Amino acid sequence: MKIDNVKLDSEWVLAQFPLLADGAGDFSFFDNAGGTFPCVQSNSISETFYNQYKMQPYGATEKQAEAGRLMDVGRAKMAELVGVEITDLTYGPSTTQNFNNLAHALTDHIMTGDEIVVTNQDHEANIGCWERLVQLKGAKLVFWQVDAGGELQLDDLRQILSGKTKIVSFTHSSNIIGSINNVNEIADLVVDTCAQKPLIFADGVSYAPHNLPDIGKLNVDAYCFSTYKTFGTHMGIMYASKRLTKLARAQCHFFNIGVKNYSVFDAAGPDHAAIASLAGIADYYADFARHHGMNDVKNLNDARAFACAIMHEAETALLSELLAFLAAKPNVTIYGRSGVAGREANVAFRVEGVSSQSIVAALGANNIGAKYGHFYAYRLIQALGLDLDDGVVRLSYAHYLTKADNDRLIAALDEIF
Numbered sequence: 001m002k003i004d005n006v007k008l009d010s011e012w013v014l015a016q017f018p019l020l021a022d023g024a025g026d027f028s029f030f031d032n033a034g035g036t037f038p039c040v041q042s043n044s045i046s047e048t049f050y051n052q053y054k055m056q057p058y059g060a061t062e063k064q065a066e067a068g069r070l071m072d073v074g075r076a077k078m079a080e081l082v083g084v085e086i087t088d089l090t091y092g093p094s095t096t097q098n099f100n101n102l103a104h105a106l107t108d109h110i111m112t113g114d115e116i117v118v119t120n121q122d123h124e125a126n127i128g129c130w131e132r133l134v135q136l137k138g139a140k141l142v143f144w145q146v147d148a149g150g151e152l153q154l155d156d157l158r159q160i161l162s163g164k165t166k167i168v169s170f171t172h173s174s175n176i177i178g179s180i181n182n183v184n185e186i187a188d189l190v191v192d193t194c195a196q197k198p199l200i201f202a203d204g205v206s207y208a209p210h211n212l213p214d215i216g217k218l219n220v221d222a223y224c225f226s227t228y229k230t231f232g233t234h235m236g237i238m239y240a241s242k243r244l245t246k247l248a249r250a251q252c253h254f255f256n257i258g259v260k261n262y263s264v265f266d267a268a269g270p271d272h273a274a275i276a277s278l279a280g281i282a283d284y285y286a287d288f289a290r291h292h293g294m295n296d297v298k299n300l301n302d303a304r305a306f307a308c309a310i311m312h313e314a315e316t317a318l319l320s321e322l323l324a325f326l327a328a329k330p331n332v333t334i335y336g337r338s339g340v341a342g343r344e345a346n347v348a349f350r351v352e353g354v355s356s357q358s359i360v361a362a363l364g365a366n367n368i369g370a371k372y373g374h375f376y377a378y379r380l381i382q383a384l385g386l387d388l389d390d391g392v393v394r395l396s397y398a399h400y401l402t403k404a405d406n407d408r409l410i411a412a413l414d415e416i417f
Contacts, residue, residue: 033396042280083216177336
């Protein structure tokens with residue numbers, strides 16, 4: 001179904017988020033890259049589970065059985081939403097932990113002299129685990145370095161790939177400069193260049209809140225994102241290909257290998273209510289699609305695509321206004337692309353002669369939530385030659401932000417610098 005002339009219904013959207021449903025007044029939140037508000041669909045399942053079914057699931061009683069059923073529904077709906085099989089997904093406390101578990105699971109795969117390619121554009125979650133692994137195994141960490149503007153260039157990747165490359169791990173989009181990296185284009189280059197077919201991993205934490213992908217169509221062996229940044233509870237989800245799973249040393253108890261609902265990457269059992277509440281995230285995308293005109297929602301993956309297109313359009317309109325405002329200020333440096341093309345709704349900038357800390361404090365005085373710093377992309381801030389403590393001001397959008405929020409933000413910034 002086409003979305004031509006379908007506009008996001010802000011009133012309906014705000015009603016789906018308890019933090020916003022009763023009217024946020026003059027409060028506007030622009031730190032959504034650090035975590036989005038949870039939707040009522042997810043919250044209601046969590047509340048029901050904790051109040052009525054917080055017990056070991058899959059037992060003989062009706063309540064124990066229902067606890068297990070709710071968890072099964074959560075797993076099934078999330079898998080359908082992102083276009084993969086139920087058994088392809090691993091659930092952990094965070095994406096950082098999932099990457100750590102993944103690195104531990106590949107200790108047998110990496111040998112002395114092997115090379116793992118990472119980028120200095122990434123969040124540290126997708127660097128540090130691989131750095132520790134190569135140190136443990138006598139392998140080598142090879143950096144795909146950003147250019148002067150913080151961008152990753154395919155020609156630079158081509159030059160560092162070799163017959164020793166065993167893993168290539170990169171971010172789908174930068175949580176600082178907002179640039180979107182073409183996952184399949186990168187994967188194709190790696191496969192075409194390296195006869196040994198390295199494992200390919202992508203960190204989707206920064207990208208997924210703006211356009212939750214159809215993971216089944218990405219040519220990767222692992223893809224990670226976080227549900228607390230996609231309108232749910234605090235948890236990390238990792239897709240793992242069957243090839244990757246076969247190569248992995250199990251991180252779960254040995255007697256759970258191959259058992260239903262257990263992944264070899266599970267170092268510990270996930271929160272049961274959080275698993276059940278995954279169904280609420282999927283329900284939100286489906287409800288959004290229905291409300292905006294997709295009357296026949298037969299597949300959650302289709303609903304996701306329809307909803308994301310409308311969400312993206314709404315975010316992009318606001319982002320364009322902010323970029324134009326910042327670009328007109330001669331003392332402002334925007335990091336990343338100057339326009340909305342190829343950029344997620346996430347903006348980082350500095351102001352000459354004004355600290356990032358003071359800007360965020362002044363925004364806070366106007367009841368506008370934002371953050372400053374390196375945002376765990378420490379090595380990117382280093383590469384850009386910026387102060388590691390003061391970092392950048394980051395303003396990140398979610399589709400529940402309105403024109404009024406954006407106008408309030410821009411007016412406040414105009415007074416600050």
